[in-house]
Amino acid sequence: MTVQHGRLTPDKHTRQDGFSLGTWLSRQRRNARAGALSATTAAALASLDPWWNPPWPYPWHRTWQQYRTTISGNEPVPDTLQRWARAQRRQWSTLHPAQQHLLTHTGITGRDRSVRQTGG
Template identity: 45%
Template sequence: MTAPETLKPGQQELLAALFTTTGESGMHRAQHVLHEQLLRLASHRLGHRPDQKPGFEAGLEHARTWANQHGHLAIHRDTLQDGFPLGWRLAGQRQSARSRERRGLPPSPHLAELAAIDPWWNPPWNTEWQRNYHRALTHPHLRITQRWLARQHRTWPLLHPDQQRLLARNGVTPDA
């Protein structure tokens, strides 16, 4: 059995409502506390974490700044934007989004804000491919870009259909 002092505050409150209050009012209070906790849990499962909103908003501003300067959010994990660990923040958001998907939960509503900045901020392929794609758009004449594009031609059937569409939209097709 767990000692009461090791319980989280909400659990302590529920325990107190159940065992230190007697009669109908005690049971009513316990039901009310339990109901509030279930609502809080349900909102967390939907991705609403009011306690984390200020941090997310700060990250969102840095993401907008980065995307305005570079045209995408496919950044390395160690990328800083004005001293803010944007790469780590986005990696965490990607991991959270994929975890929610694996568990069959709906996408967190605030992630739509990242998608509004860059629709491919969390592609189903790795972000290295996405970075190479953006380099191909901005620096098509670099040798490394030309080698990458040649590899895309050779492996076209293996690419995700959306990768093929992104490349084709910019004139890269299996034939070109």
């Protein structure tokens, strides 16, 4: 998944080579939150994607990945992602510092009021 997409943030219905990868990763995140994930598995997943299990809600992280992928591909940013980006600017002070850091790499900051229309 990371080789193909550069991340471990698949939808829960994602299958990779016939394996229910999305469901398995969701289960690993639940196990990690419960303190029931082996250190070996956690380290292996972190080596593939340091943000495989972020401390903020997973849907936020998936949307950030979609936004990042869209702008890095120089594609037009869909209205839904533009609205999401505006919401991140409005909510900047409530975001985790690491979320703010990730957003700055996509051009979103708490001070910037513009929304990227394209990845260019």
